[in-house]
Amino acid sequence: MDLGITGRTAIVCASTSGLGRATAEALAAEGARVIVCGRRADVAEEVAAGLPRAVGVGVDLLAADGADLLMRVTRSAFGPADILVLNGPGPRPARVTEIDEPELGTAVxxxxxxxxRLVSLALPHMREQRWGRVLAVGSGAVVAPIQDLALSGIGRTALAAYLKMLATEVAGDGVTVNMLLPGRIATDRVRRIDAARAAESGATVEEVTAASATRIPLNRYGEPDEFGAVAAFLCSERASYITGSAVRCDGGQSPVL
Incomplete structure (x- = not known):
């Protein structure tokens, strides 16, 4: 299937590893021009060098001028962004009773x-040309709370509400807004979470991973490229009638529809 995004410019946040990198690779494979970004410029540039048409940018998106810098580099390299993939590292694993006020503010x-900030800068061009894609990498905690990922669940659920309202406002301008919810995908972050659970329980990491897999109907963790393929579709011309949705890529793990 031709996804219809050849020549489109895509910004993929936090794309030097994990789900962000898998999404950047999938978009690049479909002909998009990709901005790879991360806090370490050398890593971003290395990842970009392995893609057909890509530029690596070292930027801290939590800094006051981070979003502006990213947009300036994008325009200079390829022109305004047609596709914006929102992504970033999640907060530390914790239960609600274990978090404090400062880190709750940091999560938000x-x-x-x-x-x-990023959406506000990218939207004017998308609305003017009457085509755009905003996709956020979320978490299964948005639809079914994960007890020891309270900070991530709170922040990403708030983001889901924001995106749902945004989708309604910009749909008439040809801009779609969606969230993609990963389950247990074999990334470094998931491995770190499994290691933390192993340390807390006294089990080995392998035992924690095996136990987690049994709670997934497909009986395995997903692969990053499987997630990337779904992300690329949601950013494509072919997905033009999907907006305001939270799509799960979790092997059937979520207990809700």
Whole structure:
């Protein structure tokens, strides 16, 4: 299937590893021109060098001028962004009773406020040309709370509400807004979470991973490229009638429809 995004310019936030990198690779494979970004410029440039048409940018999107810098580099390299993939590292694993007020504020800043800055800068071009894609990498905690990922769940659920309202406002301008919810995908972050659970329980990491897999109907963790393929579709011309949706890529793990 031709996804219809050849020549489109895509910004993929936090795309030097994990789900962001898988999404950047999938978009590049479909002909998009990709901005790879991360806090370490050398890593971003290395990842970009392995893609057909890509530029790597070192930027801290939590810094006051981070979003502006990213947009300036994008325009200079490829022109305004047609596709914006919102992504970033999640807060530390914790239960609600274990979090304090400062880190709750930090979670909202990193998972909602920083995303709003990027969206505000990217939307004018998308609305003017009457085509655009905004996709956020979320979490299964948005639809079914995960007890020891309270900070991530709170921040990403707030982001989901923001995106749902945004989708309604810009749909008439040809801009779609969606969230993609990963389950247990075999990334470094998931491995770190499994390691933390192993340390807390006294089990080995392998035992924690095996136990987690049994709770997934497909009986395995997903692969990053499987997630990337779904992300690329949601950013494509072919997905033009999907907006305001939270799409799960979780092997059937979520207990809700």
């Amino acid at each position: 800043e990193s998972l909602v406020t920083a995303q709003h």
